[in-house]
Structures are given as C-alpha cells and as structure tokens.
Amino acid sequence: MVNDGFRLFPEQATAHAAQVDALYLFLTLVSTFFTVLIAGLIVYFAIKYRRGNRKVDRTLSHGHGMAMEISWIVIPGLICLIIFGWSASLYFSAFRAPAGAISIQVVAKQWMWKFQHPNGGREINTLHVPMGQAVELTMISEDVIHSLFVPAFRVKHDVLPGSYSRLWFNANKTGEFHLFCTEYCGTDHSRMIGKVVVMQPAEYEAWLSGGKVNESPAVAGKRLFEELRCATCHTPGQGQPVLTCPPLTNVYGHEVQLTTGSKVMADEDYLRESILRPRAKVVAGFQPLMPTYEGQVDEEQLMQLLVYIKSLSTNPSAQ
Amino acid sequence: MTVLRPELEPAVPPPESSALALPRRHYLNAGYSVRSWLLTLDHKRIGLLYLLSITFFFVIGGLAASIVRLDLMTPQGDLVQTETYNKLFTAHGVIMVFFFLVPSIPAVLGNFLVPLMIGARDLAFPRLNLLSWYVYMLGGAFTLYALAAGGVDTGWTFYAPYSSTYSNTYVMATAIGIFITGFSSILTGLNFIVTIHKMRAPGLVWYRLPLFIWSMYATSIIMVLGTPVLAIAIFLVGMERMLGVGIFDPRLGGDPILFQHLFWFYSHPAVYIMILPSMGVVSEIVPCFCRKRIFGYGFIAFSSVAIAAFSFLVWGHHLFVSGQSVYAGLVFSLLSYSVAIPSAIKVFNWTATLHKGSISFDTPMLYAMGFIGLFTMGGLTGLYVAALAVDVQLHDTYFVVAHFHYIMVGGAVMGYLGGIHFWWPKMTGRLYPEGWARLSAILIFFGFNLTFFPQYILGYLGMPRRYHIYPAEFQVLNVMSSAGASILAVGYFFPLTYLVWSLFYGRVAPSNPWRATGLEWQATSPPAVENFAETPVVTQEAYDYPAFDAMDAMAAKGLPG
Numbered sequence: 001m002v003n004d005g006f007r008l009f010p011e012q013a014t015a016h017a018a019q020v021d022a023l024y025l026f027l028t029l030v031s032t033f034f035t036v037l038i039a040g041l042i043v044y045f046a047i048k049y050r051r052g053n054r055k056v057d058r059t060l061s062h063g064h065g066m067a068m069e070i071s072w073i074v075i076p077g078l079i080c081l082i083i084f085g086w087s088a089s090l091y092f093s094a095f096r097a098p099a100g101a102i103s104i105q106v107v108a109k110q111w112m113w114k115f116q117h118p119n120g121g122r123e124i125n126t127l128h129v130p131m132g133q134a135v136e137l138t139m140i141s142e143d144v145i146h147s148l149f150v151p152a153f154r155v156k157h158d159v160l161p162g163s164y165s166r167l168w169f170n171a172n173k174t175g176e177f178h179l180f181c182t183e184y185c186g187t188d189h190s191r192m193i194g195k196v197v198v199m200q201p202a203e204y205e206a207w208l209s210g211g212k213v214n215e216s217p218a219v220a221g222k223r224l225f226e227e228l229r230c231a232t233c234h235t236p237g238q239g240q241p242v243l244t245c246p247p248l249t250n251v252y253g254h255e256v257q258l259t260t261g262s263k264v265m266a267d268e269d270y271l272r273e274s275i276l277r278p279r280a281k282v283v284a285g286f287q288p289l290m291p292t293y294e295g296q297v298d299e300e301q302l303m304q305l306l307v308y309i310k311s312l313s314t315n316p317s318a319q
Numbered sequence: 320m321t322v323l324r325p326e327l328e329p330a331v332p333p334p335e336s337s338a339l340a341l342p343r344r345h346y347l348n349a350g351y352s353v354r355s356w357l358l359t360l361d362h363k364r365i366g367l368l369y370l371l372s373i374t375f376f377f378v379i380g381g382l383a384a385s386i387v388r389l390d391l392m393t394p395q396g397d398l399v400q401t402e403t404y405n406k407l408f409t410a411h412g413v414i415m416v417f418f419f420l421v422p423s424i425p426a427v428l429g430n431f432l433v434p435l436m437i438g439a440r441d442l443a444f445p446r447l448n449l450l451s452w453y454v455y456m457l458g459g460a461f462t463l464y465a466l467a468a469g470g471v472d473t474g475w476t477f478y479a480p481y482s483s484t485y486s487n488t489y490v491m492a493t494a495i496g497i498f499i500t501g502f503s504s505i506l507t508g509l510n511f512i513v514t515i516h517k518m519r520a521p522g523l524v525w526y527r528l529p530l531f532i533w534s535m536y537a538t539s540i541i542m543v544l545g546t547p548v549l550a551i552a553i554f555l556v557g558m559e560r561m562l563g564v565g566i567f568d569p570r571l572g573g574d575p576i577l578f579q580h581l582f583w584f585y586s587h588p589a590v591y592i593m594i595l596p597s598m599g600v601v602s603e604i605v606p607c608f609c610r611k612r613i614f615g616y617g618f619i620a621f622s623s624v625a626i627a628a629f630s631f632l633v634w635g636h637h638l639f640v641s642g643q644s645v646y647a648g649l650v651f652s653l654l655s656y657s658v659a660i661p662s663a664i665k666v667f668n669w670t671a672t673l674h675k676g677s678i679s680f681d682t683p684m685l686y687a688m689g690f691i692g693l694f695t696m697g698g699l700t701g702l703y704v705a706a707l708a709v710d711v712q713l714h715d716t717y718f719v720v721a722h723f724h725y726i727m728v729g730g731a732v733m734g735y736l737g738g739i740h741f742w743w744p745k746m747t748g749r750l751y752p753e754g755w756a757r758l759s760a761i762l763i764f765f766g767f768n769l770t771f772f773p774q775y776i777l778g779y780l781g782m783p784r785r786y787h788i789y790p791a792e793f794q795v796l797n798v799m800s801s802a803g804a805s806i807l808a809v810g811y812f813f814p815l816t817y818l819v820w821s822l823f824y825g826r827v828a829p830s831n832p833w834r835a836t837g838l839e840w841q842a843t844s845p846p847a848v849e850n851f852a853e854t855p856v857v858t859q860e861a862y863d864y865p866a867f868d869a870m871d872a873m874a875a876k877g878l879p880g
C-alpha cells in the first residue's frame with residue numbers, strides 16, 4: 001500500500017527530493033520573513049498610528065525616501081537572484097539522466113499508463129523499478145497531453161502526443177509511491193493514477209523474470225523491421241542496392257545532412273518523423289522513395305523500432 | 320491636486336448627515352426608462368450596467384465553485400459525476416476570469432471614475448463604451464448558452480489537442496463567447512488610453528494623476544496588446560476543431576506546445592489585467608485613511624508601467640515541464656523574477672505610507688490592508704513557482720491553485736470590494752451600514768485564508784489540480800478548505816444584500832464622505848450627468864492630505880458653531 005497517512009510534508013524517496021526540499025525550505029524561510037515583516041509592520045503601524053492615538057509623534061522626517069526605495073529594490077532583487085541561481089543549477093544538473101540508466105518505455109493514453117521494461121515485461125498503471133539505480137522513462141502519448149508526476153521523487157514531465165519526453169529518477173527508498181497524471185486530459189483525468197513500486201535490485205530482477213516472458217523491445221523492433229519490410233531497403237545485401245537507401249547503422253546520435261543543406265541531430269523525434277513522414281526531412285543524396293508508415297504502426301511499435309534502430313548505433317554519447 | 324473650494328460645500332461632514340438631501344439633479348434620476356439605461360452614453364450608467372452584469376456572473380461562477388468545494392469534502396467525489404465536476408470547474412474558471420475579474424475594476428470602477436478623476440465630462444468615445452458593454456453581453460450570452468446546453472470540460476486554459484479534437488462538449492460556443500468578450504476589453508482599453516492622453520483637466524499633468532489612473536493606463540495597454548493574441552489562439556482552435564486544419568494536434572501535423580505559447584502570451588499579462596487595477600484602488604484608499612501623502616508616488620506609478628511591460632516577457636514560466644527547451648526555461652525563470660520586483664516595490668511603499676499616518680479603519684481600509692497581506696503572500700509564492708526545480712513539483716498541483724487565488728481573489732477581489740465600498744457613496748449617493756461592512760471584510764479575510772492556505776500544503780504534497788477523486792490522505796486539508804469556503808461565501812453574501820439595502824434605506828452621503836482628495840469627490844454624490852458644472856483646474860499634486868486637512872480645519876474654525 002502507498003503510505004497514505006495524514007502528513008504535511010511529502011515523503012522523500014530520491015536524493016533529488018532532499019535537494020529540492022532544501023530549496024523549498026529556503027523559499028519558505030524567505031517568504032515567512034517577508035510576510036511577518038509586512039504583516040507585522042501593518043499591525044504595528046495600525047495600532048501605533050490609529051486615529052485615536054493623539055500622543056504619538058507624526059512629524060515626518062525628510063530625505064530617507066530614496067535610500068529606502070533603493071534598498072527595497074536591491075535587497076529583494078539579490079534574494080531573487082540567489083533563488084534563481086540555486087533553482088536553475090538544481091534543475092540543470094538534474095536534467096540529463098546519467099549514462100547507463102535503465103530505459104523504460106511509457107505510452108500514455110486516455111486514461112492509463114502503459115510501461116515496458118528493457119526485457120519486454122509490460123505493466124499497466126504500476127511501475128516496478130529497482131532501488132539505487134537510475135531509471136529513465138521515454139514517454140509518448142497516443143492522444144492528448146498527459147503529465148507523469150511522482151511526488152515522492154519530485155519529478156514531473158508532460159507526456160505529449162507526437163514527440164518524446166524524458167524523465168529520470170533514482171529512488172533511494174523501497175516502497176510504493178503515488179503516480180499521478182497532472183495534465184488535465186478529459187473525463188477520467190483523476191483516475192489516471194497508479195503507483196511506482198521501488199524494490200531491492202535483486203527482487204526487481206526476480207520480479208522481471210517472474211513475469212510473462214515477453215520479447216524485449218529491441219527484439220520486437222528487429223522483428224517489426226523485417227515484417228514491415230524496412231529491411232528490404234535499409235539492410236545491405238537485401239533487395240535494393242545500398243546506394244538508394246541510407247544504412248541505419250550509426251544514424252542515431254549523429255548529425256544527418258539533409259537535401260535542404262541543413263543538418264539535424266538524429267534523435268528519437270527525428271527517427272520517428274523519418275518513419276511517419278519520410279518526406280518532411282530527406283537525407284542528402286537520396287530520393288524521397290520511402291513510403292510513409294503513418295497509421296500502420298502504433299506508438300508502442302514505433303518505440304520498439306526506435307529501440308532497435310538505436311541499438312544499431314555505437315556512439316557511446318548517444319545513450 | 321484638487322482645487323479646494325471649502326466655501327462651496329460643507330467642509331466638515333455635518334454631524335447629522337441625515338440632514339443632507341440628494342442633489343436635485345444627478346445621473347441616476349436623469350431618466351428612468353429602460354431606454355435611458357440601455358442606450359445611455361453616460362460612462363457612469365455604463366459602469367453600473369457592467370456592475371450588474373459582472374455581479375450576475377460572479378454569482379454563477381461562485382455557485383459552480385461551491386459545488387466543486389462541496390464535492391471535494393470526500394475523496395470519492397460522490398456528489399456529482401466526474402463529467403459534471405469537470406464542467407463545473409471549467410465554468411467556474413471561464414466565468415470568473417473572462418466574465419468577472421478581467422472586466423471587474425476596469426469596466427465598473429474604471430468606467431465610472433476615469434472621467435471623474437481627470438475632470439472630464441465622459442470618456443473619449445462614449446458610443447464605443449456602450450458598444451463594449453453590448454459586446455460583453457453577447458459574449459456572455461454565448462457562454463451561458465454553452466453552459467445551459469451541456470457545458471464545457473476543457474478547463475479555462477483550453478489546452479490543445481484536448482480542446483481542438485478530443486473534447487465532445489460545447490467548446491466552440493464557449494470559445495466564441497470568449498473571443499467576442501475579448502473585443503469588449505480591447506474597446507475599453509482603447510477608450511481609456513485615448514481618454515487619459517487627451518482629456519485631462521487643465522493642470523492635471525501626468526505626475527499629478529491619481530495612481531488609479533496610472534494603473535488603468537497600464538492595464539489598458541495590456542488589454543489592447545494582449546487580447547488579440549488570445550483571440551488568435553481561440554480562432555486557431557476553432558479552425559482545427561471545425562475545419563480540421565492541423566495546427567495543434569500532431570496527428571494533423573500540428574504542435575500542441577504552440578497553443579500553450581499563444582495562450583500564455585495573453586494569459587500571463589492577463590493576470591496583471593486582473594491585479595493592476597486593484598493596486599490602483601489600494602493606492603487611493605491607503606493615503607486617504609492615513610491622511611498622508613502616498614509614499615513613493617513615482618515608484619508606484621512607474622512600477623505599474625514596468626509590470627505591464629515585463630508581463631509580456633514571462634509567459635514561458637507556465638511551460639517549465641511541458642518540453643520547452645532547458646535554456647528557454649532558464650530565461651523565463653530569470654525574467655519572472657523581474658516582475659516580482661515592481662510588485663514588491665508597491666507593497667513596501669503602501670506599508671511605508673502607514674508610518675506616521677493617522678489611521679482609521681473604515682471598511683475600504685480594512686479591505687486595503689487585507690489586500691496588502693494577501694497579495695504579499697500570493698506574490699511570495701510566485702517566487703516558488705518561478706524557481707525551476709521547485710516548480711517541477713508544484714506545477715499543476717493545488718499549490719498553483721492557492722498561488723493564483725491569493726492573488727486573484729485575496730488580491731484582486733479584495734481590491735475590487737474595497738473600491739466598491741470606497742466609491743459607493745459617490746456612485747449611489749448613499750452610505751452603506753458600516754458595521755455590517757466591517758464584519759464582512761473580516762469574514763472574507765479569515766474565510767479566504769482558511770480556504771486557500773491548506774491548498775499550498777496540498778500542492779507540495781502532490782495533490783494535482785482538476786482532480787475529482789483523490790487519495791484519502793488529502794481529505795483533512797480538503798475539508799478545511801471547504802469549511803473556509805463556506806465562511807467566504809457568507810462574507811460575499813453580506814455585501815450583496817446590505818449594498819442593495821443601502822440603495823433604499825442607506826443614509827444620504829455627502830459629496831466627500833471620506834474627505835478624500837481627488838477630483839471625483841468634488842462632484843456631487845451622485846454626480847450630475849455632466850460630472851462637473853465647470854471644468855476643474857488642478858493646481859496640486861495628488862494625495863496632498865496634510866494641506867487638505869489644514870484647509871478643513873481652517874474652514875471648521877471659520878464656520879459658526
């Protein structure tokens with residue numbers, strides 16, 4: 001069961017959560033200080049200078065105005081800069097997943113979450129992950145915008161239709177944690193919830209192998225590559241001569257020269273577009289011969305194809 | 320700034336104000352026919368037409384919120400069905416933002432006061448002004464139709480592609496309603512800009528303008544520049560929804576993030592359309608009830624303009640977790656802090672105005688003090704959501720709900736109510752019952768905090784917004800919030816009744832019940848159709864309360880017993 005007692009502060013289940021909380025507490029300190037300052041001054045002045053109090057000195061001293069104005073522009077300005085710097089560096093450093101993260105594919109749709117593990121294991125609305133290992137989710141939506149949020153990890157990212165989003169975490173505590181959809185997505189938005197189950201790595205392995213044996217996404221991708229006849233064009237020695245189609249080895253993570261003369265980085269969104277709308281970006285030196293696969297493959301199959309194409313790339317930086 | 324003519328009016332309010340009578344001729348008794356109201360070109364009557372209409376929408380929006388809060392008392396959401404729940408919070412948001420808060424102060428108090436405060440006979444374009452009310456009502460009619468026909472469930476934000484291809488509720492009727500109403504904002508803004516530039520009384524140079532006028536000016540700039548972008552965003556949703564033109568839905572080749580950019584390019588500045596006018600009201604009330612010059616006039620005036628300018632540069636802070644680039648996130652975060660500074664300047668200056676004042680606690684002042692406190696809390700929580708790493712946790716949770724309610728309800732609505740009470744005697748010629756009014760100001764303050772403070776905690780705990788059902792562990796805080804909402808509802812109900820009561824039974828108001836500077840107080844209460852018998856000439860700065868009170872004191876000595 002998700003730990004669901006009454007509380008005033010969320011559970012911390014990643015090291016990142018503790019760092020975010022430190023900043024949150026700093027912000028709370030600053031806010032409390034200014035709220036008490038302003039409210040305190042208002043109450044103090046209101047009592048001291050109430051109309052009925054005739055004994056108080058009301059003669060104004062002149063000349064401090066400018067100094068005060070400057071001080072309440074500069075001091076809050078500096079505090080804002082500190083907050084900005086702190087939060088930006090935290091955000092920036094936590095943005096990219098560390099190399100070697102376990103890669104889990106997520107497909108969201110009204111109103112459920114579908115997860116697929118590297119070995120092919122699938123689950124719905126529940127996500128099992130090992131403790132102490134970085135896990136990276138590659139997420140896409142089949143319909144509207146959703147957003148994956150695990151409060152105990154202090155992570156959230158929108159899941160868009162038509163392009164991939166990523167999110168990663170490294171849980172440091174076993175247990176069950178809420179998983180919410182936080183982008184309003186229609187009627188059952190509030191039922192698009194689930195849980196993340198963090199297990200000891202050994203338990204996770206056992207859990208993985210205990211489930212129904214599935215094809216891993218890379219294997220499924222290879223099978224699809226054959227079934228959809230991608231191979232007839234793209235694999236040397238099969239069917240057409242290599243010259244009319246670009247080989248797909250070492251494409252992912254490299255720059256691709258287009259017929260328009262510009263270059264693009266071959267990331268997941270580029271590969272996805274190349275399959276669904278091949279004419280949108282044509283590789284320099286080739287004819288736009290590739291047929292479109294729009295409507296023939298669903299999001300999960302696309303993800304598997306991508307995992308396969310990525311596995312053809314040896315660029316270590318393209319993890 | 321005022322020309323003081325103590326000989327023309329009783330300098331000190333006579334002890335028995337019941338001895339006062341309403342002026343023989345004023346804008347309210349200039350005609351009683353329906354036609355004299357519906358075809359009026361008088362800015363004061365148009366202000367009242369708006370007052371009635373937005374109050375109507377406020378009640379509807381409030382009812383929707385009450386059902387939502389009632390439903391959230393239990394985690395299972397067993398009061399209404401989920402479809403209904405979603406339609407209710409959408410109706411609440413759409414009505415409160417587009418049909419209540421955006422028009423509230425500008426269209427009611429602004430319409431009534433801008434010409435009076437600058438010594439003009441009317442706005443620059445009276446016909447355009449009347450047109451703006453009709454446009455507003457037409458937009459309102461579309462939206463009410465959509466509600467009656469079955470409602471909309473997209474949220475007031477209309478995020479695509481849900482709104483453009485997936486929702487099968489009355490999206491188009493609502494969108495058209497909002498589209499149309501936008502033009503009424505544009506017309507009002509245009510009218511104010513021209514009026515403030517061209518129709519100021521002789522001697523009323525920019526630095527003598529009341530700060531309310533400065534804030535109206537800044538608001539008008541945002542209305543004129545921002546609203547067309549909202550219109551474009553809505554228009555494009557319509558194109559995609561009705562004609563299938565691919566703009567936002569990736570299946571049609573569109574980009575869903577584009578919608579969010581367009582929407583927030585208007586809607587972030589729009590939050591300042593809602594708050595700047597209240598800041599203007601507070602800047603009028605505070606010096607009056609402190610009998611002091613306002614502290615830092617120039618800083619307050621220019622911070623309004625700075626807010627209007629910066630507000631157009633920060634829209635991307637609503638997209639921190641939507642997949643906008645990291646670098647864009649960094650820039651928008653930094654820029655967001657730049658709006659916090661002018662807001663802080665205002666708070667400090669109001670507080671400093673209290674120092675060495677001679678403070679009385681009439682209802683408008685209670686609202687103004689409440690405003691400063693709640694706006695401070697709303698603004699400070701803006702620092703949380705502008706902090707990238709923290710916003711990842713807070714985005715789309717109840718924290719954001721609490722943040723914007725502190726500003727829009729705790730701030731903007733408190734300011735609006737403060738303004739309504741402050742100028743009620745001028746608008747109607749009657750005084751409201753002070754005891755009831757103070758009581759409701761206090762109820763509203765406490766009810767508000769009980770309603771929305773728990774939501775900050777809920778948000779950081781992770782409760783997402785727009786959730787009909789929620790995990791049981793969040794129930795205690797939700798029940799607190801609902802309890803607060805019921806106090807708040809009572810607090811709002813009182814003014815609705817005693818203000819109407821005062822129209823018939825309230826004591827007759829003198830022309831300047833608060834002894835306030837400001838040209839509007841030189842007109843009779845209620846003012847004559849043409850506002851001033853002769854064009855006033857301004858020779859002084861605004862808010863010279865010490866001089867004003869000295870004149871009063873002299874006049875009091877001069878008058879026999």
Ligand code: HEM
Nearest residue numbers: 590593594636637659662698701702704705714715723726
């Ligand atoms: C003092 C400076 C302020 C800062 C730094 C600030 C910052 C922010 C940020 C970053 C967000 C996005 C949070 C998120 O969605 O995760 C936000 C939301 C919001 N703010 Fe502010 N804000 C400030 C003042 C205001 C004011 C003056 C108003 C209104 C009058 C306002 C109304 C809103 C509204 C309506 C939303 C949420 C909209 C929605 O998602 O429905 N804010 N604010």
Ligand SMILES: [Cu+2]
Nearest residue numbers: 181183185189
């Ligand atoms: Cu959702």
Ligand SMILES: [Cu+2]
Nearest residue numbers: 587634636637
């Ligand atoms: Cu904003």
